[in-house]
Amino acid sequence: MAILEVENLRKNFDKLEVLKGISFSLEKGEALSIIGSSGSGKTTLLRCMNFLEMPTSGRITVNTDAGAHVLFDGSRAKALTEAEIRKNRLHFGLVFQSFNLFPQYTALENVTLAPRLQAKTREDYKANSKAILKEINEHGLALLAQMGLADRADYHPHQLSGGQQQRVAIARALALEPDILCFDEPTSALDPELTGEVLKVIRGLAEKKTTMIIVTHEMGFAHDVSDNVIFMDGGVIVEQGPPSQVLENPREERTRQFLRGYGG
Amino acid sequence: MFEQQFPIVFHSLNVGFLQTLKLFAVTLIGALPLGLIISFGSMSRFKPLSALTRTFVWIIRGTPLMLQLIIIYYGPGLLGNNWWGGGETGRFLASAIAFVINYACYFSEIYRGGIQGVPQGQREAGEVLGLTKAQIFFRVTLLQMIKRIVPPMSNEIITLVKDTSLARIISLQEIIWAGQSFLKGSQGISGIIWPLFFTGLYYLAFSGLLTILLARLEKKLDYFH
Incomplete structure (x- = not known):
């Protein structure tokens, strides 16, 4: 069963319809690229999908080992609390074009902030807070190491390059x-020379079968x-299928026209 | 002559300056939180509330603090209410209310700039990490906002040190009043103007101290951009 199913998703901003019925599904371990011009x-x-905007109608379902979760159903009358x-958002992670790191925290603190806050709601937190926080910290360090940033854990974002910040x-x-x-x-916010190091990291994630959706203008990379x-x-959606x-x-x-713009 | 006058003048000025400091402190303690509440009002998505708040801020910022002091102190009397009584306590209370309201309005605009100056992406980053609204405010935006408001706030705080002298208009016995009393005649001394000049040193010393402290705070927040 597909891990993500999006059915007939629509989004209006006042009278302007920006999404006109989007349907697709995503398998576990799949990397999906979304291309297209601005707008x-x-x-x-x-x-x-990250609920930074509330869809106008349609359905979003996530199927995990724990079962099917209907995150959004436009036919339901009641608005989400x-x-x-x-809770819905935790199924998704989002990496922004402009990084949006928290400037007052170090790289490691940026990585561990949400897990630390989440751990506080655990029932065993009071009894084991030290061990839990140590584990979160170690996990954060391991993730930074995976990004090639083991030696940058205590740096603040302004001390890092754009590529490092994005990692x-x-x-x-x-x-x-x-x-x-x-x-x-x-x-998109990076110099060409810094783009490579970020793409390399995402490639590594794809090799590890991380389920991903990538909005990108890098056609070669998407391929x-x-x-x-x-x-x-x-x-x-004008066309969907394997990159080949x-x-x-x-x-x-319309796809051919768009790709010609990239010299493809 | 001067040797006999100085201890008397010095003591009076000290007493006056204590009242100046009291007004300064009470204004800060009251206006800092009230300003935040007013800024939330002026940013409210509930239109009538934000319109009302912004009109109020416009009136307070658009009229002289001296006039506000006069209205608050003498206004109730005109309506037949002797709220303030005749004493120094009443004058201080009236001054404190006028100063707190006036400075809260100025502070509210600084808070508003600070809050709106934090990029929307910071809040969104918190949201996609599943943080609650309160966590986003306290863990993500608050410190960035404080960093933004420290320089303009420092300006207002230094201005407040000197603005306390406006309370002289309702005869609050702050340091200008104390210095002026030796011009008109007090404790057997009259017709001397140097005590009034001398008050300038108090203001200079105090605002100098504040400048150093506020610069230190600014430096403390220098570890991030």
């Missing part, structure tokens, strides 16, 4: 062990790393 709705789609939204942001998103990790144009590619335009189809032999004229 095609791909970032809005990602923000809807704050607590439900927070800390990836570690931060991984710390909560989300079912699906989302990237919103993770290298190499993804199992499937979605091309969006004007709030609809969508990126090499697109069936739709």
Whole structure:
């Protein structure tokens, strides 16, 4: 069963319809890239899945080992509560284009903040707080090491390069062990030379079969790393399939037109 | 002459300056939290509340503090209420209320700038990590906001040191009042103006001390950008 099922998702901003019925599914361990020009709705789609925007209608279901969780169902009358939204969000991690690291915390503190706050709600926290915090710290250090930043744990974000900051942001998103990790144009704010180090990290995650959705403008990267590619335009999915189809032999004229812009 | 006058003047100025410091402290203690509440009001998404708050802030910031002092102190009397009584306690209470309201309005605008100056992405990053609204405020935005407001706040606080002298208009016995009393005649001394000049040193010393303390606070927050 697919880990994520999105059915007929729509999003309106006042009268403007930005998502016009998006449906797709994602298998566990799959890397899915979403491409398309600015304004095609791909970032809005990602923000809807992370509940930074509330979808107008449609359904989002996440299937984990614990069962099926309907995170959003537009046909349900009752709006989601704050607590439900927070719970929903934990299925997803999101890496922003602009990193959005917390400047007052070190790299390690950025990574461990959410797990530390979450641990406080555990019943055994009072009795074992020391051991729990030590474990969280070690997990955070291991994640930073995985990002190639073992020696940067105590640096503040402003002391790191853009590429290093983005890698800390990836570690931060991984710390909560989300079912699906989302990237919103993770290298768009970076110099070309720093782009490589971030893409390398994401490639590593794909090799480890991390379930990912990547909104990107890096066509070569999308080709190499993804199992499937979605091309969006004007709030609809124009074409989806393996990169060998969508990126090499697109069936739709609109896709070909878009790819020509990239010299593809 | 001067040798006999100095101890008397010095003592009076000290007593006056104590009242100045008291007004300064009470204003800060009252206006810092009240300003935050007003800033929440002016940022409220409930339109009538934000409109009302912004109108109030406009009136308070758009009229002289001296006039506000006069209205608050003499206004109740005109309506037949002798709230303040005739004594120094009443004058202090009226001054404190006028100063707290006035400075809270200025502070509220500084808070508003500080809160709105924290990028939206910071809140969103907290949200996708499953943090509650309170956790986002206290763990993510608060310190960034404090860092932003320290420099403009320092400015206002230094201004407040000197603005306390406006309470002279309702005869609060602060340091200007004390210095001026030797001009009109007090404790057998009259017609001397140097005590009034001398008050300047008190203001200078105190604002100098505050400048150092506030600069230290600013430096403490220098570890992040």
